[in-house]
Amino acid sequence: MSADPDVNATSPPASGGLVMGKDGIHALVEVLSGRGFTVVGPTVRDGAIVLAELESADELPYGWGVELEAGRYRLRERADGAAFANAAGPQSWKQFLHPARVRQWRADRVDRETVFTSEESSPPRYAFLGVRPCDARAIAIQDRVLTGGIHRDPGYEGRRAGALLIAVECTEPGGTCFCVSMGTGPAAPPDCDLVITEVVDEDGHRFWIRGGSREGEQILAELPGRPADPVTRTAARAGVAAAAARMGRTMPEAGLRELMAGTLDAPRWDDVAGRCLTCGNCTMVCPTCFCTTTEDVTDLTGDHAERWRLWDSCFDLDFSHLQGGPVRESPRSRYRQWMTHKLGTWYDQFGSSGCVGCGRCIVWCPVGIDITEEAAALHDWTRAGAPGDAP
Numbered sequence: 377m378s379a380d381p382d383v384n385a386t387s388p389p390a391s392g393g394l395v396m397g398k399d400g401i402h403a404l405v406e407v408l409s410g411r412g413f414t415v416v417g418p419t420v421r422d423g424a425i426v427l428a429e430l431e432s433a434d435e436l437p438y439g440w441g442v443e444l445e446a447g448r449y450r451l452r453e454r455a456d457g458a459a460f461a462n463a464a465g466p467q468s469w470k471q472f473l474h475p476a477r478v479r480q481w482r483a484d485r486v487d488r489e490t491v492f493t494s495e496e497s498s499p500p501r502y503a504f505l506g507v508r509p510c511d512a513r514a515i516a517i518q519d520r521v522l523t524g525g526i527h528r529d530p531g532y533e534g535r536r537a538g539a540l541l542i543a544v545e546c547t548e549p550g551g552t553c554f555c556v557s558m559g560t561g562p563a564a565p566p567d568c569d570l571v572i573t574e575v576v577d578e579d580g581h582r583f584w585i586r587g588g589s590r591e592g593e594q595i596l597a598e599l600p601g602r603p604a605d606p607v608t609r610t611a612a613r614a615g616v617a618a619a620a621a622r623m624g625r626t627m628p629e630a631g632l633r634e635l636m637a638g639t640l641d642a643p644r645w646d647d648v649a650g651r652c653l654t655c656g657n658c659t660m661v662c663p664t665c666f667c668t669t670t671e672d673v674t675d676l677t678g679d680h681a682e683r684w685r686l687w688d689s690c691f692d693l694d695f696s697h698l699q700g701g702p703v704r705e706s707p708r709s710r711y712r713q714w715m716t717h718k719l720g721t722w723y724d725q726f727g728s729s730g731c732v733g734c735g736r737c738i739v740w741c742p743v744g745i746d747i748t749e750e751a752a753a754l755h756d757w758t759r760a761g762a763p764g765d766a767p
Contacts, residue, residue, distance in 0.1 A: 390450040392567050393571075393586025395608050400583060401459070402433040404542075405505070407598045412502035413540060413655065416472060418465065419705055423451060425465040427472075428587035437462060444735065447744030456576045460506055463550025464734045468663035469504055473535050474518060476687045480670070485679040499531075501538035509561030510553075512543050512568055514663035520726050540591065545567040545585030547615035551624035552735030554748055558627065560732045562619040564588075570595065571610035584612045625735060625748045628755035632729065636720030637761070639754040640712070648750055649708035651743050654688030658745075659714065659735035664730045667695070690714050715747065 391513060394400070408415050418425050421433045425442060428435075436459045443450040444463055481494045507515070519536060522529040540587050546555070546562035555561030566572040569592035571583045584604055587593035628635070659665040669688040674681040688695060696703035704710045722730035730748070738746045 390608075392604045394585060394599060396583050396585060396599060396601035398433070398438075398459075398581070400567055400585070400599055400601050401436070403599050404585075404595070404752050405430060405433045407595055408503040408505070408540070411595070412501055414500040415503045417504055417505035418460075418462070420697045422754065424449065425467065427465070427467045434440040436460075436506075437697070441548065442550060444552045445744075446552065446738050446740050446746050447741055449739050457581060458548075458576050459575055460544045460572070461548040461576075462552055463546070464508055464511065464550070464736055466661055466736070466740060468661070468734070469507065469515060469661050470548075470665075472504075473515065473539065474522065474529075474532055474666060477655065478531060478685045480683045480685055482683075483681045490498050490570065499535045499538070501540075502535070503540040503542065506541045507541050507543045507568065508546060508734070509543060509559075509564045510555045510734040511663055512541060512558040512565050513558075513732045513735070515541065515730060516565070516567070517664045517726070517732070518666060520728070521664075522728075524695060529613065538572075541568045542570040542572065543588075545571065545573045545616050546619050547574065547610070549618055549619050550735060550739075552738040553623050553733065554625035554627055554735060555733035556620050556623050556626070557748075558731055558733035560706070560731060561620050563616050568592075573616065575608055575611045575615065577611055579607065579611075582608060584608050614767070625733075625738070625746070627733075627748055628752050630755050630758075633721075634749065635725045635751065635754055635758065638717040638758060640716070642754055642757050644750065644753045644757060645708045647753075648711055648745060649706065651745055652691075652707050652711045653742060654691040654693075654707045654710055655742060656691040657740050658747075659689040659691060659741065660687065661736040661740045662718075663734060663736070664718075665689075669695075711749075715750065718747075718752065 384735055405415050415430045417430045418437050419428050420428065420437045420440055421428065425437050425440060436574045438459045439454050439457045440462060441452050441454045441586055442454050442462045450465070479495050481492055483490055483492050494514060515545045523536065524533040543564035545564050564590060569589045571586055575582050575584060585596065667687050667688045667690060671686055672681060673684065673723055690713050693702050693705070720728040722728065
């Protein structure tokens with residue numbers, strides 16, 4: 377995947393693909409279901425565009441967009457009936473590949489013996505319909521974290537091995553999106569199984585779809601449509617390029633890894649600590665955060681026990697607890713740990729940034745803390761010669 381925003385925004389597809397109408401999207405869901413996939417995609421529910429299992433393409437959020445700002449999310453109706461002209465919602469695909477709660481084993485007392493049973497399940501084969509480019513990159517990052525090292529997660533590997541990724545290129549960025557700054561969009565990466573670009577103009581409402589894998593091409597061959605015409609391809613590419621030019625946020629043009637390493641004593645950390653509630657919302661909605669803890673539970677009889685793996689957050693006071701107390705006791709140290717890891721030391725561990733520019737942490741922070749604003753403040757402090765004494 378290119379890190380150059382201009383290249384990423386206008387790179388041509390690997391094949392010509394098809395142009396389809398809404399009937400083609402309906403057929404796509406039917407073909408996927410017929411192949412045994414559990415289709416998951418965006419739909420409107422509880423005042424938000426969420427990710428859920430789809431029985432039909434009618435459940436897609438046709439005619440709905442979103443208004444995003446720091447600490448604010450609102451649905452808004454669209455006059456054009458577009459299905460995918462909305463930015464990332466409160467959930468990411470992480471909830472399906474790396475679930476928030478997983479039972480690892482259970483134990484039962486049987487005839488004065490304790491019998492342990494490990495959790496072995498056959499996960500559904502997911503087809504993720506409507507994966508944003510930033511989220512496709514997030515999945516690739518989680519692949520590296522959870523399957524690329526010596527501490528592999530077999531549960532994640534099993535769920536990920538059968539997942540089909542159907543990316544949707546962004547033509548309508550949200551007010552908190554900054555994927556261009558991170559080199560993760562708005563064009564889809566080349567390793568998705570299918571790529572869709574939605575076009576709504578004077579020539580009608582249509583979808584340009586093309587294959588990116590052998591299975592994707594096989595599915596494409598079963599769909600109704602016509603060969604992609606130059607007018608649609610040009611309009612699709614122009615829409616993606618225009619989205620790249622109107623991102624709602626941007627990161628400072630500086631090496632983020634070096635910026636984080638050089639500002640550990642900046643007074644700005646005290647400023648953000650005065651606002652941060654250490655609630656951990658940012659880590660829960662982040663599509664790449666992967667930390668977990670374990671919890672053991674028993675019933676009242678003492679004859680049954682279970683161990684569960686749960687999502688955890690570096691904002692939790694107990695996250696860094698060692699004998700004698702927590703290592704990171706103050707909100708300042710916990711926020712600094714999260715941001716410097718996400719933008720800095722993640723490179724040392726995994727070879728890339730842990731941020732994909734989706735903006736969820738900005739939207740779903742109760743007090744509207746903006747990671748791009750904080751990075752810009754640190755950058756300004758360094759450019760001013762790091763004035764002031766370190767706190």
